[in-house]
Amino acid sequence: MGSENSQNSHIFDYLRYYKELNQPPRYAVMITGPWGCGKTHLIKDFLTETIAPNQKNRATPDFLYISLYGISSREQIDEAILRALYPVLNSRSANIGRKFGRGILRFLRFEVNVDAWDLLDKYTPRMYFFDDLERASIDPEACLGYINEFVEHGDCKVIIACNYSEIKNKDSFDRTLEKVVGKTLEVKPSTSQALNVFIAEFNEDSSKKLLSSAAGELRSIYDLSGLYNLRILRQSIHDCLRLLQAIDEGVLPDINLRRRMVLEFFALSLEVKAGRLAEVDLIERDSLRSAHRLDLSGSVRTPRLEAADERYIGLDFHETVLDEKLLAEFLFRGSSSSPDFSKHIHHHEGVV
Template identity: 35%
Template sequence: MPDAKNQHLLDYLGYYLSLTHSPRYAVLISGPWGVGKTYQVKRFLQHHRPEPKKLLYVSLYGLSTLDEIRDALFQAAYPLLTGKPAKLFGSLLTAGLKYVKVDTSSISVGDVIGFSADVYVFDDLERYEGNKSTALGYINQFVEHEGAKVIIIANDKEIKAGEDYERRKEKLIGKVLEVQSSFDEAFSAFVALIDDKFTQGFFKKNAEEISSLYKQTKKDNLRILQQTMWDFERVCKALTDEHRGHSDAILTLLRLFFVLSFEFKSNQINADDLGNGRGLAAMVQAHVEKGKEPSPMRRVADRYQNVDIDDSILSSSVLVNCLVRGIVDPNEIQASLNASNFFVKVADEAPWRTVWHWTERTESEVLAAVGKMSEQFEQRAFTIEGEILHVLGLQLFLSDIGVIKSSKRQVVEDGKKYLDDLYKTKKLEATQRDDYALRFDGYGGLGIQSSDTLEYRELFQHLRESSAKALRDTYPDKASELLEVMKTDVQLFYRRLCITNSDDNIYYNTPLLASLDPDMFVLTMLDLPIADEHVVFMMFKSRYDHSQLDNDLSTEKPWAEAVKRKLLDACETCGPVTGKRIKMRVAYYMKAIPDVAAVSGK
C-alpha cells in the first residue's frame, strides 16, 4: 500500500533519478532519529525503475576522515576486494608499484583502481565524527565533477556545524525532503519480520491499540517501535499456552510493556525509575509529595491515561531484567503473570498476598484472608523479613480502615512482641539488608502498605535492631569457622575479610574477629607456614588501612590492639630471625592499629 505521508518524497526521488542530464545538486532526506529515513530511501531504490546502472550506498556513522569515506565507497564498489582478498590484492599492488619505483606511502587500492557510480547515497551524515563541512565539500565533487546524482540522509536539525557548513550545504543541496513518520506502513513491515506466529497474530489484531500508544509517545521514532516489538516477541515466547489464551491478560501486558519500553528507550525514564517508581509505595509517596515536581514515572502515568503503569502483571524486577538487562527468564515471567489478577487462584495464594491485592479481590475473599493471616501471625509463622514487614504494614492499613479492632498503637506493640519472640526462638533472619530497599521497594514484587507512617517506621527500626542482634549472636561460631579456614585455606581467609573482586568477601565490614580469643589467634597464626603467616599480616593492612577501625569495625579495635601487642610480646620468646621478621611485619602491616602503650600515655 503506498505511503501517503511520504508520497512527496517518493515522487521527487523518482523525478530526480529519471533526469536525463546531470542535475548538479544533491537531495537531502531529513527527519528525526528513528523516523524511517533510511527505510524510505532503501524501499524507494528497491522498487524504482529503471534501476540505476551503478549505485553506491555508504553509512558515515563512526567515520571521521575523508580517507575512511573513500575506503567505505571502495568497499561498496568492490565488495569482493575487502577483508583478506583486499589485503592480498593490496600487497601485490604495493609490490608492483615499488618495483617500478613509485612511492606507495600515501596510495591506497582505491586510488589506483578508482570507483564511479550514477547514484551515491550517503547515510548518517549527522553521525560523521569528522568535520561535516569538509565532508560536504568531498561529496560535492561527485555532483560537480562526475555529474552524479547524490542523496544525503541526515537528521539535519541535529547538525550544529557553523556558517561554513551552512554555506556548503546551500551550494550542494538543491532539495530538502522531510520524512514523516508513517506508522501504518512501518508497522506492517515490522509485523512481517516477527517469527513467532502467536505474537505476529496478536500484533495484527491489536494494531489500533499499538498505534494509539505509539502516537501518545509524541516521539515519532519507528526504530524504537520495532525494537519494542522484537522485545515483546521474546516475552511472548516465554509464556505458556494458558497465558497466551487469556487475551485480556496479554493486552494488559502489551500496554504496560510497550509504554515503559517506549519511555525507557527514549531516555524519559531509567532503570531506577523502573525498579522503584511503580506500585503502591510509589503511588503513596507521590500522594505525600503532592505539589512537588512529579517523578519521571508519574509523568509517564499522566501521559498514558488509559494505561495502568502500576499494574503488577509484570513485577518491577522482571521489567528491569527485560528492558534494561535484556534478560528474559521464562520462569520469572510466568511466575509474575501467575500472581496477577488474571491467573491467580485465591485458594492457592498466600493470605497476606490476597489482603495486599484487596482492590482486586472480593470482600469475602479479603476478609477470609485477613482471618488466616491473623492465625498465622499468632502462630509466629512469618519468619522472612519481607513477609513480616508486609504483614505489619497490612495490619496498620487494616486498623486504619476498621477491618481489625486493634488500634495502630496496639499493632505496633503486638508487632514488637512478635519480633522479640522470633529472636528468642532463634527464628529471626540474621541478615544485613538494605534499609531503603526493604522500606520502599517492598518484597516479592509488591510495595509495602503503610510504609510512609511513623508506626511502620518504628516497627521497621525494631526489626533492624533485632535482626542486627541476631546477626551478632552468630559471630562466635562464624569466627571459629574462620579460624579453621585460616589453617586450611589462607587465601580464602583473606578474601573473606577484605574487599576484593571476589564474592567471597562477606565479612569485610563485619567485626567478626572480635569474637576470637587474641591468644588463640596469635598461636594459630604463628604456627602457620611463613608464606601463610605473611598473608594474614597482609589481611590486617587491607582490612584496617582505610580508617575502618573507627567506623564499621570499631568494636573490633580492642581485639586488633591486643593481637598486635601479643605478636610483639611473642618476639621476646622466639629466635632472633623470627623475632625480627615479626617486628618488621607488625610495623608495616599493622600500622593502622593503635599502639596500646602509646594510647595510654605510657
C-alpha cells in the same frame, strides 16, 4: 519497508524525476528527518526498485551506498567508495590503506607500487547515496565540500541523508549547504505501515495473532509516546514478542489479560528506550509514589512512572498485569530468572 507510502510519495516522485534528468543536475538532493524515521530505508527502497533491476549484468554499479558514520577524513571516504566499487576488498585478506599491499596488488593484477586511488575512478557510478552526514567525525561542511566534487566535477547525481536537527553550527553549515543541495525533502514516519511490516516479520503463531489484533492500540500508544523513531518501534515490538513467547497461554490464558499485558509492556518498553524510565522507577514504584504524595514541601519530584501514567491515556503503570520485578527483568535484562511466572501476575480488578 516495501515501497513508497502516501506520506512520503512526494519523495519517491521527486527522486524519480531527479534520476531521469538527461543532463547533470549540478545539485544534490538532501533527505532529512529525525533518527529512526526511515530515511535510509526509504532511499534504499527507491534505489532497489528503480535502479537495481537494471544493473544485474553491469560490470560497475549504477549507484553506490556510502555510510559516513564515524568517517574522519576524505581518505576514509575514498576507501569506503573503493570498497563499494570492489567488494572483494571487504574480505579479511584485503587490508587496504593508502597504499595497496603487495598481496592485494597481485590479486588484482596491478603493478606493485601503484597507488589505490590512482586506480579509482570514483565518478563511475551515476548516482551516489551518502548516508549519516551528521554522524561523520569529519566536519559536516568538509563532507559537503567533498560531496560537491561529485556534483560539480563528476556530473553525478547525489542523494544525502542527514538529520539536520543534529547539525551543531547551522549558520555555517547552511552557507555550504545552499551551494551543494538544490532540494531538501523531509521524511515523515509511516507508523501504520511500519508496524504492519514489523509484525509481519514474525512466524505465524498465537503471539503474532495477538499483536496483529492489537495493532491499532499499539499505534495509538506509540503516537502518545511522541518518539517518532521507527527503530525504537521495531525494537519494542520485538520485546513484546519475546514476552509473549516466554509467558505462554497456560500461565496466562485470559486473552484480555494477555492483551492488556502487551499494551502495558509496549508502552514501558518505549519509555525505557527513550531514556525516560530507569529500573529503580519500576522496582520502587509504590514507595516513590507514596513519597511524592506525602510530600507537602514540594521538594520531591514527580516520579517518572507518574509522568508515564499521564502520557498514556487508559494505562496505569501502578496496576499492571505483571509485577514490577518481572517487568524490570524483561525490560532491562531481556528475560527473567523466575521459574514460575504465575507468581508475578496480578489479577487486578481493574485489569480486564
